[in-house]
Amino acid sequence: MNKKIQFQLSFMMFLEFFIWGGWFVTLGTFLGNNLEATGAQSAMAFSTQSWGAIIAPFIIGLIADRYFNAERILGVLHIIGAILMYLMYQSTDFGAFYPYVLAYMIAFMPTLALVNSISFNQMTDPGKQFSFVRVFGTIGWIVAGSVISYLAWDSSENIAQGMLKNTFLMTAIVSAALGIFSFTLPKTPPKINKEEKASISEILGLDALKLLKDRNFLLFFISSVLICIPLAFYYQNASPFLTEIGVENSTFKMSFGQMSEVLFMLLLPFFFKKFGFKKTILAGMLAWTLRYVLFAFGDSGDLVFMLIIGIALHGLCYDFFFVSGQIYTDSKAGAKYKSAAQGLITLATYGVGMLIGFEIAGMISDKFLIAEGSHDWYSIWIYPAGFALAVAVLFAIFFKDEKIEYKEQ
Structure with missing residues (x-):
């Protein structure tokens, strides 16, 4: 190149x-x-x-x-x-x-x-x-x-x-x-002849549903959908939360999460090879719990460092769960279903999982609205913290560890 x-x-x-x-x-x-x-x-x-x-x-x-x-x-x-x-x-x-x-x-x-x-x-x-x-x-x-x-x-x-x-x-x-x-x-021309017919299941990657017959992959698939529910809380509520409690330059501070993505992406191959897939993805899940606990107890004064740490955990939350999940999906799919399987996971997480998550986050936010423009943020953040912890516990108990090789995605 x-x-x-x-x-x-x-x-x-x-x-x-x-x-x-x-x-x-x-x-x-x-x-x-x-x-x-x-x-x-x-x-x-x-x-x-x-x-x-x-x-x-x-x-x-x-x-x-x-x-x-x-x-x-x-x-x-x-x-x-x-x-x-x-x-x-x-x-x-x-x-x-x-x-x-x-x-x-x-x-x-x-x-x-x-x-x-x-x-x-x-x-x-x-x-x-x-x-x-x-x-x-x-x-x-x-x-x-x-x-x-x-x-x-x-x-x-x-x-x-x-x-x-x-x-x-x-x-x-x-x-x-x-x-x-x-x-x-x-130029990036089409890769498929327009005369070739494709079913809706092929376009959406639903052919990869065959992978769900594997008990481990089914559990990972369900966990991926469920963990996107607490993820939606972050996207929807983090900025209003920081603004409402008086954190200045909150948008710049939220970019610390993207900065940490670079660091944790570099650490991922080492962690993956040393501890394996199950422990890596569990670390990502537990990071979601820790992040929301820090948000629940932090403030814009002396405890602002808790909020900064919570934001900076984004790299661990995202890379260790989603990138590890892409690697795991790739290893399970085989040559025939690689693209379909990745498409299916994307549809399940950013589509179904976060759709449910945004709806729940909106309901919880309205439930803990104290007055116009004021929320009980402690109660709001405890919900995704508990939910992420429950998903992590279920995954830890029921997912059987597998030997998966790290490949650059």
């Missing part, structure tokens, strides 16, 4: 995740403070990510894999996304905002697979080369959060003045830029 292509792919990843981090992190705060959304309405808005994840395989399987170059579809989707982002920027109530965010997520979620497809198509050794490209996506997310905090859009005073809506305008501009830039990317 030559330097020009590596730069193009790295810049593509930077913009892709700058876009996601540029509005999604502060969405919960914007909804509650600027659109006066209830917990249930916030859950509806965040659930659009899950609906996008569920619909994405149809777009990729029916269109990108058969009819058009991936880079062209990426360009069109991001230009559509830019228009929808601008409409979200102009929205003044939840009723007007929701259709735009739903349409946006249906357009955006397929792009996560497209940027990977474009990258892999140019690589001779993805196991070694992909991480050096993908890391720029993490940097993009961090930079987005840093810009928001640097411009103080997430400060208490500016939130009250409605400045947080500027995140949508910023994202619209960057999305339009990536849309245009995408047409200059290396």
Whole structure:
């Protein structure tokens, strides 16, 4: 892979995740403070990510894999996304905002697979080369959060003045830029003849359901769905929580989670080889419990360090569970079902699991609303802490350890 292509792919990843981090992190705060959304309405808005994840395989399987170059579809989707982002920027109530965010997520979620497809198509050794490209996506997310905090859009005073809506305008501009830039990317033609027929089960990866006959994989599959319920609490509630209790530069501080992803990704091969799959994934599950306990007892004063540690645990939570899970799925699937199995796990976690999680998180948030703009956060965070612990205990008891080899994903 030559330097020009590596730069193009790295810049593509930077913009892709700058876009996601540029509005999604502060969405919960914007909804509650600027659109006066209830917990249930916030859950509806965040659930659009899950609906996008569920619909994405149809777009990729029916269109990108058969009819058009991936880079062209990426360009069109991001230009559509830019228009929808601008409409979200102009929205003044939840009723007007929701259709735009739903349409946006249906357009955006397929792009996560497209940027990977474009990258892999140019690589001779993805196991070694992909991480050096993908890391720029993490940097993009961090930079987005840093810009928001640097411009103080997430400060208490500016939130009250409605400045947080500027995140949508910023994202619209960057999305339009990536849309245009995408047409200059290396060509990634369809890999499947459009004349070949594919069933819905093939497109969605449902052929991999045969793997569920394996008791261990079935338990892992169920655990993956269940652990996404507490994960949804973090995405939906972390930003409103930090803002409400008075943590300044909260968006930048939340980017510590992405910084830790880089560190824990480097530690994962060592941990995986030394302790094996079961202990690695259990460490990820227990990290979710610890994170929410720290959130429950921390505050913006002397105990702010507990909140920072909780945020920084994101790398351990995410890498040790999700990346380990991808490796385990790859090892169980075999050559025939590799892609289908990964698609099935993505559908189960980001689709079904988080869809349920956002709904529950919204209900719990409304239940512990003390007054307008004020919550009993201790009680809210104890729920996902207990749930994650229960999933970890069940996994520890019933999952039989297996010898799995670490392979770069």
